[in-house]
Amino acid sequence: xxxxxxxxxxxxxxxxxxxxxxxxxxxxVWLADTVKSEGIGLYSLVFSVYMLAATFASSGVxxxxxxxxxxxxxxGRLAVYSVMxxxxxxxxxxxxxxxALIFFCSKPIAFFILKDTRTVPSLKILSFSLPxxxxxxxxxxxxIARRKTTQPSLVQLLxxxxxxxxTVLTVGIFKDKGLTxxxxxxxxxxxxAEIISFSVNWLLYRRDxxxxxxxxxxxxxxxxILHIALPITSSSYxxxxxxxxxxxxxxxxxxxxxxxxxRGLELFGAVRGMALPLLFFPASFLTSLSTMLIPEVxxxxxxxxxxxxxxxxxxxxxxxxxxxxxxxxxxxxxxxxLSLAVYGDRDVGQVMLILSPIVPLMYLESxxxxxxxxxxxxxxxxxxxxCDSALRITAVxxxxxxxxIKAYLGIMVVSNCFTSLLSARCLxxxxxxxxxxxxxVLLPLVIGVLSGFSARLISDRISSPLLNVIVSLSIxxxxxxxxxxxxxxxxxxx
Numbered sequence: 001x002x003x004x005x006x007x008x009x010x011x012x013x014x015x016x017x018x019x020x021x022x023x024x025x026x027x028x029v030w031l032a033d034t035v036k037s038e039g040i041g042l043y044s045l046v047f048s049v050y051m052l053a054a055t056f057a058s059s060g061v062x063x064x065x066x067x068x069x070x071x072x073x074x075x076g077r078l079a080v081y082s083v084m085x086x087x088x089x090x091x092x093x094x095x096x097x098x099x100a101l102i103f104f105c106s107k108p109i110a111f112f113i114l115k116d117t118r119t120v121p122s123l124k125i126l127s128f129s130l131p132x133x134x135x136x137x138x139x140x141x142x143x144i145a146r147r148k149t150t151q152p153s154l155v156q157l158l159x160x161x162x163x164x165x166x167t168v169l170t171v172g173i174f175k176d177k178g179l180t181x182x183x184x185x186x187x188x189x190x191x192x193a194e195i196i197s198f199s200v201n202w203l204l205y206r207r208d209x210x211x212x213x214x215x216x217x218x219x220x221x222x223x224x225i226l227h228i229a230l231p232i233t234s235s236s237y238x239x240x241x242x243x244x245x246x247x248x249x250x251x252x253x254x255x256x257x258x259x260x261x262x263r264g265l266e267l268f269g270a271v272r273g274m275a276l277p278l279l280f281f282p283a284s285f286l287t288s289l290s291t292m293l294i295p296e297v298x299x300x301x302x303x304x305x306x307x308x309x310x311x312x313x314x315x316x317x318x319x320x321x322x323x324x325x326x327x328x329x330x331x332x333x334x335x336x337x338l339s340l341a342v343y344g345d346r347d348v349g350q351v352m353l354i355l356s357p358i359v360p361l362m363y364l365e366s367x368x369x370x371x372x373x374x375x376x377x378x379x380x381x382x383x384x385x386x387c388d389s390a391l392r393i394t395a396v397x398x399x400x401x402x403x404x405i406k407a408y409l410g411i412m413v414v415s416n417c418f419t420s421l422l423s424a425r426c427l428x429x430x431x432x433x434x435x436x437x438x439x440x441v442l443l444p445l446v447i448g449v450l451s452g453f454s455a456r457l458i459s460d461r462i463s464s465p466l467l468n469v470i471v472s473l474s475i476x477x478x479x480x481x482x483x484x485x486x487x488x489x490x491x492x493x494x
Contacts, residue, residue: 016153020160021281027164028277029342032269034171035182040273041251041265043183045114046122048247050187053102055240057095057130058137060232061087063373064225065141068218070295071302073146076215084142084205086221090229091134102127114248121184129191132198139201143208145295151204155197163193231379238382242389246396247272250408253400267405271412274343275351282327283363293367297374306431313371313431317424320367321440324360326480329448331356333456334472340465354409360441361420368423372430380426388419443487444480451479 032040065087072079102109106123110116140152167189174181247268254264293316300308331338331352339349372381392415399407428435459472 012149012153016149016156017283020156021277021283023160023164025277025281025342027167028273030168031171031186032274032343034175035179036266038262038265038269039179039182041267041269042116042118042179043186044269044273045116045247045251045265046119046126046183046187048244049102049109049114049119049123050126050190052240052244053098053126053130054133055233055237056098057134058091060229061091061134061225062137062141063232064228065138066145066295067228067298067374068221068224069142069145070299072218073212075218077209077212078215079218080142080209080212082218082221083225084138084209086225087138087141088135090225091138092131095131095134099127099130102130115252118178118180119183121180122187125184125187125191129194132194136194136198136201139198139205142205146208147295148208151208152201155200155204158200159193159197162196163189165189166192228376231382232373234382239385239389242386242393246389246393249393249396250400253396254404254408256401257404270345270348271351271405271408274345274348275339275355278338278342278348279331279352279355279359279362282330283324283366293370293374295374297371301375309375309431310433313427313433316367316371317364317427317433317435318440320364321360321435322444322484324363325441325444326448326476327363328356328359329445329452330473330476331359333452333476334469337465337468337472341469351409355412358413358416361416365416365420365423368420368427371427372423375427375430377426377430381423384419384422384426388415391415391418447480447483448476451476451483454479 028040031043035043065083068083069080072083103124106120106127107117109123110119136155143149143152167186170185170188171182174185251261251264251268254267255261258264258267293312297309297312300306300312335352335356336346336349339345339347339352342348369381392411395411395414396408399411403410424435427433455472455475458475459468462468462471
């Protein structure tokens, strides 16, 4: 029954993630067509600050809520209230301070840090979304711990719908007034969406928690939240701060290489705002798997069930590596036509082709992060992220002015290899689990390459990029699925 519930929740989150990514991708295509690469670059610049601020707003408390409620919900409603009350106090305190800091310091941030005063209105608008974002993350943490994914999934769909609707409306009004107002319009859509998401999430939480028996209060809640949240928060703060610094430095260093600001923003937008969203688009199931693993592993650890932890880790890593290797092959054989079909831009396809071999490592890092959080290994993640970010910034400063965008792509490849392999090694060592690289990586790689070549033999005769991609990916997916079913049945018999 519990396995069925886990699968059901993972499927719900995966379907939601797929819809959100599809909607987000279509939205990004529309936005890129409307504001062009420079506009996407400017938005990506503001969004880097937005993500740093979001890290402060949520303070790592969402993961603490998920873990503590997974451990305490059997005690009843009072225990849940104890956890949520402390989580809300911490989140609101940090989020309101962050809001005030960004709002009143928007001009210095834009002038001295982002080096672009066109971002001032966007910074002021995004600051108001932070308290609502933080409280929504607490509510989502509660529902994940309760293995109830339908409610937050529906709210996320509503949030995305509101974000797109408001952005399309406001961008349509302000796009003729320049990129300053266009970027602000996009952030306004994000802010309105966060307010709506918070309102609905908390109504659903209040209704759901009343169904629990009264029970008893949880003890030492503040200390336990801080024990979980502080390492995650420190890691996220420092990592986000360093990533924000990197995202600010990249356009500046590219400008030094190419000679003018617009080209630097254009290339930065092509990588961060166009290529990466496409590469992460298929990751819906694996992201949902990572989310659902936190309460599962946390509960097993609390019960001392080492066998379940090993089985969970093996299943998660095997599924991640197998699926992501096949996905990477799909990108390798279709990057150019895919970028032409989606963006009408061949350069984005070149970026995707270079980054596609590290897709399995990108996806693996996400899943291992969820498992390590469930195993109370936050400090390991902190050290990995700090080392990685420091090395990335150093490399950006040294290599981009000399080699341009090629250096940045190389940095991304090396960085993802570094962090994902370190995280995986830590996970395997902590759980005494050994990966089966032959079955989890090499065999899927062979199948992916063979199916890719087979698909290209047929699809290369099709001139339309969109139809070419559809035919090629359909053939690759079909052949991979046949192999998956055959291999799964053979393993079951053995």
